[in-house]
Amino acid sequence: MSADIIDGKAFAEGLRTRLAAIVADFRAKAGRAPGLAVVLVGEDPASQVYVRSKGKATREAGMESFEYRLPATATQDEIVALVKKLNADDAVDGILVQLPLPAHVNEDLIIATIDPDKDVDGFHVVNVGRLSTGLHGYVPCTPLGCIMLLRDRLGDLSGLDAVIVGRSNIVGKPMAQLLLAENCTVTVAHSRTKNLRDVVRRADIVVAAVGRPEMIRGDWIKPGATVIDVGINRVPGAEPGKTKLVGDVAFAEAAEVAGAITPVPGGVGPMTIAVLLRNTVVAAHRRAGVPLAKGAI
Numbered sequence: 001m002s003a004d005i006i007d008g009k010a011f012a013e014g015l016r017t018r019l020a021a022i023v024a025d026f027r028a029k030a031g032r033a034p035g036l037a038v039v040l041v042g043e044d045p046a047s048q049v050y051v052r053s054k055g056k057a058t059r060e061a062g063m064e065s066f067e068y069r070l071p072a073t074a075t076q077d078e079i080v081a082l083v084k085k086l087n088a089d090d091a092v093d094g095i096l097v098q099l100p101l102p103a104h105v106n107e108d109l110i111i112a113t114i115d116p117d118k119d120v121d122g123f124h125v126v127n128v129g130r131l132s133t134g135l136h137g138y139v140p141c142t143p144l145g146c147i148m149l150l151r152d153r154l155g156d157l158s159g160l161d162a163v164i165v166g167r168s169n170i171v172g173k174p175m176a177q178l179l180l181a182e183n184c185t186v187t188v189a190h191s192r193t194k195n196l197r198d199v200v201r202r203a204d205i206v207v208a209a210v211g212r213p214e215m216i217r218g219d220w221i222k223p224g225a226t227v228i229d230v231g232i233n234r235v236p237g238a239e240p241g242k243t244k245l246v247g248d249v250a251f252a253e254a255a256e257v258a259g260a261i262t263p264v265p266g267g268v269g270p271m272t273i274a275v276l277l278r279n280t281v282v283a284a285h286r287r288a289g290v291p292l293a294k295g296a297i
């Protein structure tokens, strides 16, 4: 293996430690802790794990975690009413409604109900618009985490060719906006892209966010490129009945060619929660009128 490993776990731990110090300072100035409300509807096992981890990380950073669990049978009106209550609650700086929601609920409508200034997920159309026009808003956590790792590794990204594989609202599209803002030349590739291998091979930066296990092979990577693997796919493991996590990139092959690469697990994954805490801390400062030093986080 020739590539350097980009240790997202260590970077996320560092960010969380810095946030805890900023939170302590905020508490002294504002007389309260930043508050994050997380809403979970139904019993999806993966969502339950995510929500538990988010609550734990929030408390560990010295912040207030408000958790709301509604049954899978909750009506759309009940969820809207809860979100409106959280919008009006001064102790709540950030609101996250865990997705996916049950099929009978209109996700777009629920997200549209969140106050954009408490939308720490950055999913509300107002924040999508702010991001695409360069205004201050909230940026989705996973792509912002990827940018932090890229800046840490590469410094100035100006002029680099970036190829994003995947065009989801949560990762691919905001990633494109963020890389544009870093002055990259950005290509968004997807399932209908012709000659995907050749497109990826042009990239100085590859961001893989397709949700297809190990789809991007080693010989698709330009030598020395920086590879950010957003995929988290559970596949059968070596032993019968066991599973393992793999990314969207064939790690062992790509690591022979790339300059640097994020592993799965331990790469982008841990960044998502750390950036969620960061967005909540930013929201708390803005809402309370407490200045936050530029570049502090």
Ligand code: GUN
Residues within 6 Å of the ligand: 096, 097, 098, 099, 100, 121, 141, 142, 272
């Ligand atoms: N489900 C999976 N990832 C996310 C996320 O980042 N935010 C929300 N709200 N739900 C998710």
